[in-house]
Amino acid sequence: MSKLLIFDSTLRDGNHAVKHQIKKEHIEDYCLAMDGTGVYTIIVGHGNGLGASSLQVGIAAVPEREMLHTARKSLEKTRLGAYMIPGFGTIKDNLEPAIAEGVEVFTIGCHCTETDTTRQHIEFLKKAGKEAYGAMMMYHMASAEKLLEEAQKLQSYGADGVILMDSAGASTPEMVKRAIGTLYDSLHIRVGFHAHNNMGMAVANSYTAYQEGASIIDGTLRGFGAGAGNCQIESLVALLEKCGVKTGIDFYRMLDASEDIMPQIMDRDMGQEPLSIVSGQAGVFSAFKIHVQKAAKEFHVDARDIFKELGRRKAVGGQEDMIVEIAEKLGRPAGSNINYQLESLL
């Protein structure tokens, strides 16, 4: 089995939890504290990655080039990573500048059934001599067979690995077993898992993924991330070591970063708030939470109803505009005359 690689998305997914307001000095402090601890890459940026700073998902406090530049200066041993979803970012506006800033490891994400939208980007990155992984978001929405078919496309584009993202924190251990097992059995590149903690299963599901053959685990310190947060890397490392897995992580340094740096970046502890549990159960993208809360307040409707409707409509990552539309509709007095349900025409 290949050596386990831990992808540290604290400064990327964590940005969702603070509305993309991670400050420059936080990036600097975090990178200095975590450099050389043994995580494979530190991924930095807006919560939705390069090119995602927007009204749709939130404007980041620090421009993306400045985030990358700041991290680059503070990392000597650990690779600088970036995430991008095609449709948000482009090669010209985002990937080329990121390479110029010294990013070495790229993860290109897309909804789990749309991997052919990453071909251009993965091929471009491999040609540029960079590491490129494909991430399949919201993996719970597709069958294991469909996931394999899509993952094989990523492999054919030259991806160095495929990461399944449980973006909604909707996984049961059985779902993880089946999906990771299927990919591991049929691919010749690395398989990875990125968990969310809506139902309190992020560390357990990551461990299950590891047991099924995953050799990349993507998580964050303190589980800092969208919605109910991510797989807490410190806990996972403790668990793996206890089970006899040599992670190669400088555990005390990682715990020190968790203790000293994280409280400065986080505005509250992560955990399963009631709304995140509803969101996980409904299978809705974790990063929608703050937008749903805002819209619920603005239009005086129940946030839980918005989540249920989003789940019913099978919203995918990037469709935050649907939140306002649903909230506006839910908040409208009965008998309003604009015809919303154009679907009814079909």
Add this chain to the structure above:
Amino acid sequence: MNVGKVKAGIIGTGNIGTDLLLKLQRSPFLECGIFTGRNPDSAGIKLAKEMGVLTSTDSIRAIEENPEICDIVFDATSASVHFVNAPILKRLGKFAIDLTPAHVGKMCVPVLNMQECMDEDNVNLITCGGQATAPIAYAISRIHPDVKYIEIVATIASKSAGAGTRNNIDEFTQATRESLSEFTGIKDTKAIIVLNPAQPPITMHNTVYALIDKPDMEAIRRSVDEMAAKIRRYVPGYRIVMEPVYENGRVTTSLQVVGLGDYLPKYAGNLDIITCAAVEIAENYARMKILGDKGE
């Protein structure tokens, strides 16, 4: 009156090319001279043959070898193929209507600048997202030239995004963003493209956000409504589903495009918004430049 219909060629036999083929059947000014692509197994080729339209799997070479076959050429291939086709069509003296995000020629949105494009030899239809949202961005910016930032989100059903769209997602995103700046004069713009695989497929959905200090919502709503009504003349399924609202410090407008259901079902409004625009431009060109000259 008219001496006959003007002949148009279609290169590319995927979703967009085939939808165009069906729309041309209804045109009072145009007829399809040739339907040509590279894939002999494409559903579009089969359909064209059944309809009795001349087909070829020799792509643009079929037009090069028989230039008399059409005066107007719709290119519904992909950006990289259009880069090759564009100079050939220019040499052949054809009016090229480019439905790929190659952006070789002038960007054209019928409701905004069609007449200015009539003397070009190649016009670019940007993307479905650009056709749907640039007019709304313009309708807002004409009320508030002081708009600080415009952003659009276009969500289309996965089933309606063919191989060309997927292989060109990067050009698609880039061209859509550039069209916003082109038509509004606002530098700071952003375009986000989302594919949604839900079943049954979702209707093409677009949102336009604008950052404006003290927006005049009444004037913006009127301007947007007026624009939408004009677009409906050539894209009947174009609907504002959320009139401009001011929420969380931004002006937000949502619209959907219900297709005519020619080739793909009605959810694929993304096909119609660009194929309807292409036919509108071609008909206008045919009337002004060809039938007008020949008409007696």
